[in-house]
Amino acid sequence: MKIAIVCPASLPATQFGGIVFLAVDLAREISELGHDVTIYTTDLDFSNGPNKFNKALPRTEKFENFKINRTHTWFSVKLFFFNPSIYKQILKEKPDIIHTIGLRSFQSIAAWLVSKKTDIPLVVTDQGGLTTHPFLKESGLFFNFAYKIQDFYVKQIIKHSSVVCAANEYEKEIFSNIYKQSKIEIIRNGVNLKSLVSKKNFKKEYQIDSNFILFVGRFSKSKGIETLIKAFNIIKNELKFSNIRLVIMGVDFGYQNEMVELINKFGLSEEIIVIKNPPREDVISAYGESEFLILPSLWELSPLVPLESFAFKKPVISTNSHGIPYTVQHNKNGILVELENPIQLADAIAKLLNDSTLREKLGLEGYNFVHAECNCVSMAKNVLKLYEKILENHQNKYKTYGVKE
Numbered sequence: 001m002k003i004a005i006v007c008p009a010s011l012p013a014t015q016f017g018g019i020v021f022l023a024v025d026l027a028r029e030i031s032e033l034g035h036d037v038t039i040y041t042t043d044l045d046f047s048n049g050p051n052k053f054n055k056a057l058p059r060t061e062k063f064e065n066f067k068i069n070r071t072h073t074w075f076s077v078k079l080f081f082f083n084p085s086i087y088k089q090i091l092k093e094k095p096d097i098i099h100t101i102g103l104r105s106f107q108s109i110a111a112w113l114v115s116k117k118t119d120i121p122l123v124v125t126d127q128g129g130l131t132t133h134p135f136l137k138e139s140g141l142f143f144n145f146a147y148k149i150q151d152f153y154v155k156q157i158i159k160h161s162s163v164v165c166a167a168n169e170y171e172k173e174i175f176s177n178i179y180k181q182s183k184i185e186i187i188r189n190g191v192n193l194k195s196l197v198s199k200k201n202f203k204k205e206y207q208i209d210s211n212f213i214l215f216v217g218r219f220s221k222s223k224g225i226e227t228l229i230k231a232f233n234i235i236k237n238e239l240k241f242s243n244i245r246l247v248i249m250g251v252d253f254g255y256q257n258e259m260v261e262l263i264n265k266f267g268l269s270e271e272i273i274v275i276k277n278p279p280r281e282d283v284i285s286a287y288g289e290s291e292f293l294i295l296p297s298l299w300e301l302s303p304l305v306p307l308e309s310f311a312f313k314k315p316v317i318s319t320n321s322h323g324i325p326y327t328v329q330h331n332k333n334g335i336l337v338e339l340e341n342p343i344q345l346a347d348a349i350a351k352l353l354n355d356s357t358l359r360e361k362l363g364l365e366g367y368n369f370v371h372a373e374c375n376c377v378s379m380a381k382n383v384l385k386l387y388e389k390i391l392e393n394h395q396n397k398y399k400t401y402g403v404k405e
Helices: 018-032 085-093 106-118 140-160 169-178 225-237 256-265 280-289 305-310 342-354 356-372 376-401
Strands: 002-006 036-041 060-063 066-070 075-077 080-082 097-101 122-125 163-166 184-186 211-216 244-250 272-276 293-295 316-319 334-337
Touching: 002 018, 002 085, 002 106, 018 036, 018 060, 018 066, 018 097, 018 376, 036 085, 036 106, 080 106, 085 106, 097 106, 097 376, 106 122, 106 140, 122 140, 122 376, 140 169, 163 169, 163 376, 169 184, 211 280, 211 305, 225 244, 225 256, 225 342, 244 280, 256 272, 280 305, 293 305, 305 316, 305 356, 316 342, 334 342, 334 356, 342 356
Parallel strands: 002 036, 002 097, 036 066, 097 122, 122 163, 163 184, 211 244, 211 293, 244 272, 293 316, 316 334
Antiparallel strands: 060 066, 075 080
16 A cells, blocks of 8 residues: 655754654654655754754655655745645645545645545544634734634535544544544554653753653643643742752743743742753653653643653643543543643642652553554554554455546
8 A cells, every 4th residue: 555644844854743753653653564654744843943844854765664745935924835846746746545634734735736636535634723722812913814814724624525534533523623524543652662762861961860741742832731730830939849850841932032031930940951952862861860741731622742651651731621631531640630620630749749650540540541552563553454444445446437548
């Protein structure tokens, strides 16, 4: 089977987030089963920020058994990367099936146009904004207008697709609300357990001489970092926890300066360690040495970061917002708190810091969860079965209605 996976970013831009890992993990696992897989994407490299494109990156590059085909981005508006040559690249290669990941992207529009022109089946996965991201309502007149235009294309892509892959029941409901006749299959997101092995001493690398709790993610308002800093201020200055620090690791998405100002305002610059643009291996080692992960997001669809934490038997504190409860299950593999509630978040942090038995219990449940359901091997096998079913139905259609010209 010849498979085109289409997405706005891929290697080496791992700091772009979940879309990159989902696409790469699918490509690697499915290609290992003998299929011809190519990721079609931009030349984003993230070396100096979220909108840095690098013409020096190879146009075609092989990784293990799959290929990455990059086309140059002419310009970008926020995370909408315009690389029109991707259309011709996909069209030229004539894949059997196209799988686009990240619906609010130019790349998904290109995948849809190729599918329409050639009648190649289209599979859709989001892992992005759809209709529920808070920034869709808080971006000013220009971007609100731009998102309305995107909404038209999102609906057309979903309507045209052979199948929509939803990561959980929450996402399935969103897709259904956009287009009620959508053919939706729930396939849980998964992480690459083989890669989640610590290879360095994180505390030594960053000269940390105490225990620490961890945040990993974009430096963005939607990640709830303000609430986390306020909660940690309560932990240090009101509840008087001494031998604990907070490590914040990520890439700036517009909130970094405000975040640093807030840390300084509370006098926590010695207690909170901010690591900007961390190498992937440092993130992995941080999971392994942390006490637990905190993801106080205002919005998440199906986050991968908690799954990575679970791989190290580390529990997660997060919010009861949007799709998060389908990954972090309250009092089972983590603790869920209300949105933007620093007092409740501080109480949850204190509870886990004071109870090592509870940390171990929740962490083990999370570990079992990713090994049983949310790993990339299971995800890829389920997606491959879906591809095979779609192609079988597609071929049967032409047997019934006539041979395709």
